[in-house]
Amino acid sequence: MDSAAVDKIFLAKGRPADNPLIVHLACSTDVSRVAREVPVLARELMQRFWPGPLTLVLPKQKDVPNQVTAGLDTVAVRVPNHSVALELIRLAGVPIAAPSANRSGRPSATTWQAVAEDLEDRIAGIVCGPPTCLGLESTVVDMTSTPPRVLRPGGLSIEEMHSLIPSIQPYSARPELSRESLVNSPGLKHRHYQPRASVMVLDAETLKQSDFVLNSKSRRSHYIGLTHPGNSQAFQTVLVCHDAEEYASRVFDFFRQADLSKADLVCCECVPEVGIGVALMDRLRRASHS
Ligand code: AMP
Numbered sequence: 001m002d003s004a005a006v007d008k009i010f011l012a013k014g015r016p017a018d019n020p021l022i023v024h025l026a027c028s029t030d031v032s033r034v035a036r037e038v039p040v041l042a043r044e045l046m047q048r049f050w051p052g053p054l055t056l057v058l059p060k061q062k063d064v065p066n067q068v069t070a071g072l073d074t075v076a077v078r079v080p081n082h083s084v085a086l087e088l089i090r091l092a093g094v095p096i097a098a099p100s101a102n103r104s105g106r107p108s109a110t111t112w113q114a115v116a117e118d119l120e121d122r123i124a125g126i127v128c129g130p131p132t133c134l135g136l137e138s139t140v141v142d143m144t145s146t147p148p149r150v151l152r153p154g155g156l157s158i159e160e161m162h163s164l165i166p167s168i169q170p171y172s173a174r175p176e177l178s179r180e181s182l183v184n185s186p187g188l189k190h191r192h193y194q195p196r197a198s199v200m201v202l203d204a205e206t207l208k209q210s211d212f213v214l215n216s217k218s219r220r221s222h223y224i225g226l227t228h229p230g231n232s233q234a235f236q237t238v239l240v241c242h243d244a245e246e247y248a249s250r251v252f253d254f255f256r257q258a259d260l261s262k263a264d265l266v267c268c269e270c271v272p273e274v275g276i277g278v279a280l281m282d283r284l285r286r287a288s289h290s
């Protein structure tokens, strides 16, 4: 792997050097190019869920550059489920270290237009294609701990992995409090997913309260959720999604559109923390941190 090229990723994104990158492969048989050991459970997960939104943290081969792993002795690896990404990796002929294509801290890019908005003058080119399907990042699972542990909730739910690994440890909602998890997955401590507008995460009841609506009327407010807010006139834009999957797939673009229209507040309805709802609530909470 080309460590000078990897340095350029950090430079273009303004990404902190201690936030390691995920290495992308064209097929699972390439895993031994970057991982020195692949436990049986990891093989089972790979077989079932690759290509797909599942990243496995494994002991790293020594020739994986330290910049990729932020000095850790492990490497995060996955096979994406996108024909263009797969073709690009195949053509490169090597594993590709690749983060989301946004400026660090901003909402992840889910369209090529969002990539242009954040990085146009900082990168050599953009491969244009349709918007991403899932809209949220991959689920990261640490396969070096026993039992395996979810470090970042994402597109693949823990319920889906339970059938293969009943003992898998769910993501801990306040990982920033645990010293150990910061060392294991340093990316968790950084600011993430934030639009320029403030983000508030509210339940349907609070949204219906009249004083909240009055306050929000004096601001340029936007709303995204699963139910209609009490007083839609208080919002410049109201996006009611059919289900948590649609909400997850649209939320980052919604944040970006709100910024383009100079919003100062985005109100997000909270969702039950099951399935994709775990990852969605994680992103909403992080986006709302000031
Ligand atoms: P992003 O590139 O924004 O999708 O972020 C990659 C995520 O994978 C971050 O949360 C990193 O902390 C995590 N990650 C990458 N490499 C490792 C690793 N070796 N061990 C644990 N977590 C990792």
Ligand code: MG
Binding pocket: 099, 100, 108
């Ligand atoms: Mg990212």
